[in-house]
Amino acid sequence: MAHPEVENAIKGFLLDQEKMAEVVDRMTKEMKMGLAKDTHPRAVIKCFVSYVQDLPTGKERGKCLALDLGGSNFRVLLVTLNGDGSADIQSKSYVFPSTLMTGTSDELFDFIAASLGNFCIENGLENEALPLGFTFSFPCQQKGINKGTLVAWTKGFNVPGVVGKNVVELLQQAIERRGEVRISIVAILNDTVGTLMSCAFHNRNCRIGLIVGTGTNACYVEKTVNAECFEHYQTSPKQSMIINCEWGAFGDNGVLDFVRTSYDRIVDKVTPNPGRQTFEKCISGMYMGEIVRLIVIEMMAKGVMFHGETSQQIQNRWSFQTAYLSDVESDPIGEYRHTNKVIREMGFLGNNEADKINLRRICEAVSSRSAKLCACGLVTLINKMNINEVVVGIDGSVYRYHPKYHDLLTMYMKQLLKPGVKFELTVSEDGSGKGAALVAATAAQSK
Template sequence: MSKETDDNHSQLFYWFGNCWDNLFQRSKTSPSENIHSNLIDKNQKNSRFVSQAGKQIVTRDSNFDGLLHDPLEENITSILHTNENTIPWEDYKELMRITSPFHITVEALTHVMAAMEKHCQMGLDPSTKTDSDLKMLPTYVTNLPTKNEYGEILALDIGGTNFRTLLVKLNPNTESEVISEAHIVPDSKKILGNDLFEFIVDVLKQFMIRNKLDLNQEYVLGFTFSFASYHEPTCRVGVILGTGTNACYFEDINKIHTINDRSVLSPEATEMIINTEWGALGEKGCLDMLITDFDREIDKMSNNPGVHIFEKLISGMYMGRLAAEVLAALINQGIILKIQRDHKQSYRYYAPFHALYMLQTSHISEIELDTGRTFANTRNVLKKLGLDYATNADCAIISYTCRLISRLEITINS
């Protein structure tokens, strides 16, 4: 091998290595730094992610002006780092290009916060309510529990996936007792309102019989929010992050100008819980800067196109579909789930696209448990989808993509 060939090989090696070093912020000094900066751009040698065109997306020393730096980020990129030798450089570049929209910036988060606050305020004022994406519904609940409540109360919790019946036994002198049962609502009962409510009534009746409640006695019945992740008596905000999403909070009663009849309020009331219905944020375009082509496809294929934009960005119902859309794009570009057919590096696609659309949000949670060595969980998920063959590079890229999407939704939520 000639010296010139040797030098070219070394140069390419250092270039490739330094690109990966920049991705993972390795503190390393070598000639590769100068080589990389010359090949890409001297002004971009601190680049963290570099697109196919060499465009700087974020810099290491951005001081929160670029990509949000958080503890999850190192965990996300570590999957690629562990398997960097198995991923071809061209595939890596294309992966960075396709997934670049999912690197959230502080500017974008600031925009979301400002939009949310603006639409909340507009929703509380009758003169601007129609311009707000948020319903900001007054609940007329003006007090928190006092812990002096007593009696047996029935409750229903109808979520996007499960339906729960609860019996809550309150006693100021003892710990409250909650008896709960979960039920799946058959699809056949979701079409007509009458069928759904008949199903609920029948389930509630059987629940009362099993718990030896008097069917002739009147009980207080309430609809309840999904279970809290933890209990905090001083909590003033409630958020549901499940199949769907919503939030409520205590608002100064003097700022709520949409209360139709204030005579029903206690004279001592100073605050009221507001049901924001925040999943609708973005319906008038205020979140367009966050919307990717993948999100547009999901919205178009949903049963309610053009509405609940924020919910489609962050809720459990859509996370699996979003990951499937991105992975389908990676397959289409020949980056993952391909089998080498001959020595000319010609590939055929192994994975049928339709298999990916069985990917669920629960699968993403399972994939995120992988450490990046054997990818047992990722392989198990792929097997469930009927995809029995995957290289370590496939698994690394799939895991990275799922983690990136999960991190995006967590960050927007927070």
């Protein structure tokens, strides 16, 4: 049993069924506001039109480049779609200097263009006029498949002078300034869209793309007639439109305050975007470790945990990695191999079992709330589509590596879904490569 003070600290994270159902209700209303033309401007869940209307058939063919900028990693990829449902991918990850997250716009786009140039030269592609799909995982208002205006930076990025600009244009200009390659950006897409497309390439029932990584977001397949912000929503010959929900902003108008805790409010205040991305800050990898750290230091101040110890490390903001939650929760009950490693890395020397039990309880409370809220989001989308069978393609390190995330998500979704609705949650590989290429190939053809 965890200490009563620990139980008291985490009780705000233990959402019951009633609260979860309330989250679904509120989210459903916010989604409708995002989709409808008259309420879209003031909606917090924007439900952006992605301009991707065709799900893959598996027969796509062609060679495309892809770029992936979204959080902690930056990659350039060369994707060959073989026409038989398979794809070959070559990729290179570039170290993304964290100074670029808050540097100038020119520095950011020059870095991307230089990496692209380097990749093309290394692979002998400098003279090929290849189409490029740009996976850019920040909220963008699209006006077409290759026009995306940045609405706000998230996930710790804050580069002045980009919000309100078409990022495709900024990147294309940077590519041309360097003059190394003949690449044209034919599509910009959110990573959720790439994830959905890549999953749908193999699994025709895929209708949702979900990310639980540095941030969280989802997209789903809506009927075109409901995508009112699409100019041709009433006349388009295509029945479907992928909607990029940008659900991370859910709650920015206060409707999630009933599930937030004092710790969430502290985390929010120390981010570069206070008051924004409320739902994301309760769910995703960038924030979970920090929430745990705040509870631990409060318990230390109360003399409940790590009594008599001092650790500079635990006092440092963002020092408790979200990967530590996975470590701690991967130990079988009563065993502490990974927990011991985490405790040592956090600068503690003692070996008190009660501390380990308390730490585990805190980690479990934070990760299970994340999974509960994510389940609420997925159930909202499934109810909205009103379908009885669906596959969800998922990417992001939290989903991939947390030892219980998949099972928790499955359990909470079952609790919330109408009886008889079947779903499958599956890791979607290479969304920003294969997924981006699938979008780019279609966009290049229609060009």
